[in-house]
Amino acid sequence: MGILSPAERLIAAADPSEPVETGALTVDLGALAANWRQLAARADGAECGAVVKADGYGLGQGAVMRALVKAGCRTFFVANLLEGETARALAPDAVIYVFDGVAPGCAPRLAAAGLRPCIGSFAELEEWAATGALLGRRLEAAIHVDTGMNRLGFPPGDAAEAAARSSGVAPTLIMSHFLSAQLPDAPVNDRQIAAFDAARAHFPGVPASIAASSGVFLPQRPHFNLVRPGYALYGGNPTPGAANPMRPVARLSARIVSVRDLAVGDTVGYDGVFMAQRPTRVATIGAGYADGLPISATAAPGKAAGEAVVGGLRCPFVGRVSMDYVVLDVTDAPREAAQRGAWVELLGDMIEVEELASRARTIGYEVLTRLGRRYARRYLGG
Known part of the structure; x- marks a missing residue:
């Protein structure tokens, strides 16, 4: 057998259980039931x-x-x-x-x-x-x-x-x-x-x-x-200002569909609201406001942008959140985690729903209820 090209190696290594969608929502029904039992006990x-x-x-x-x-x-x-x-x-x-x-x-x-x-x-x-x-x-x-x-x-x-x-x-x-x-x-x-x-x-x-x-x-x-x-x-926090007593139920991830390098002065997205101040590596993920990621999670003067976890590192949204895509600054993320086809975390152990909501200047209720229908959905424990 001859030497495979990079594209052929990618096809050969493809996991047939991977969703074809570029966003995935995992719902932990075991955690949901545990939360109900905790509330019932209280x-x-x-x-x-x-x-x-x-x-x-x-x-x-x-x-x-x-x-x-x-x-x-x-x-x-x-x-x-x-x-x-x-x-x-x-x-x-x-x-x-x-x-x-x-x-x-x-x-x-x-x-x-x-x-x-x-x-x-x-x-x-x-x-x-x-x-x-x-x-x-x-x-x-x-x-x-x-x-x-x-x-x-x-x-x-x-x-x-x-x-x-x-x-x-x-x-x-x-x-x-x-x-x-x-x-x-x-x-x-x-x-x-x-x-x-x-x-x-x-x-x-x-x-x-x-x-x-x-x-x-x-x-x-x-x-x-x-x-x-x-x-x-x-999984929402019923006691704002104190530690969340509930278990997380929703986990949201999205796939990187493109990676590129920017020179100083290059802009990202509509209206060029982000301009690179250093050589910057960016990754585009396949989820946007049509999937429930608020456009208000776009960075603004004096306000933090949304973030995603890439290889254990928090990476900020750059440019404007658009209908189908969000761009991340992955300059400091591990290269193997920030490549085409890799999955990044938007909600999970490191980013709870309240944090995403806060960065988007909204509330966790809105974040949860606007999760789009385009995600691959997986239910655990039910």
Whole structure:
């Protein structure tokens, strides 16, 4: 056999298990289940549900729900009717609440899927009761009280009237939502707990819930009967400013598709926002803002750029993040790790979701829920 050319050697060494995509998202379902169990243990005997809206925070509602059901979760929260119908197909025996409540005209489908809307207005209450009357039964629902978010829910002053007018439905939960639970010393937390206590007194015997991810960790321990974590399940830090108690769930990597050397004065990307100040080696990876890497992770005066880990070394984004590509400064990275075809880490052990979000001047919730559909997806432990 003759001597192989570099291209032939590359083809011969190709791993058929490698994804053809230039970006890869690995979801650790074992870590997800472990996070749920940790939150359940912290809930002082309250039931631990799970928020699986926005396609399981971008990680895949189907895989996420199956793993959580296997771990023991029996109550789920979604944003809207379509997410609820998907959840019902995935978990036929689960309790499923819909944060949107009774969107106009959706009551028959909510009832048909056995979903429980989070009702926050008298119009919704009347529509849900009327739908139940047509079906010959009182339909189950959560009663949502707004204790400060000013987004959804009955004002606390309407709680008594809401209770009086709930005879046509079957309330199974009274709920509210913290607005600053990530700040354990915020005075508004105590005010909201007090307002919620006053409102739930009008619904004796009905289970109560106010704590989402950060609320589970508040010193007041406002766990009531049910906690409903979301972000923390997926590895997000529910205690900003302190060490993250959750295990990372999402790992994101991208493949280098091109490497080149720049001379001093050469620019990179649209509008030449980066100019090389020294001889610079750059690598282009096959992921961009269409894949959920925020364009705001582009370097700006006084603001750090996003980074990727190349051969154990952090390498900054240079130039503008574009739709399909990000360019990295790999001048100081090991040559063998910064070559065409190599994989670099964007989220993982060295870069958590909060760090990527901070460098992009956004929040980890947005980073997770915008992860694109072009990634090769691999699920571990589920």
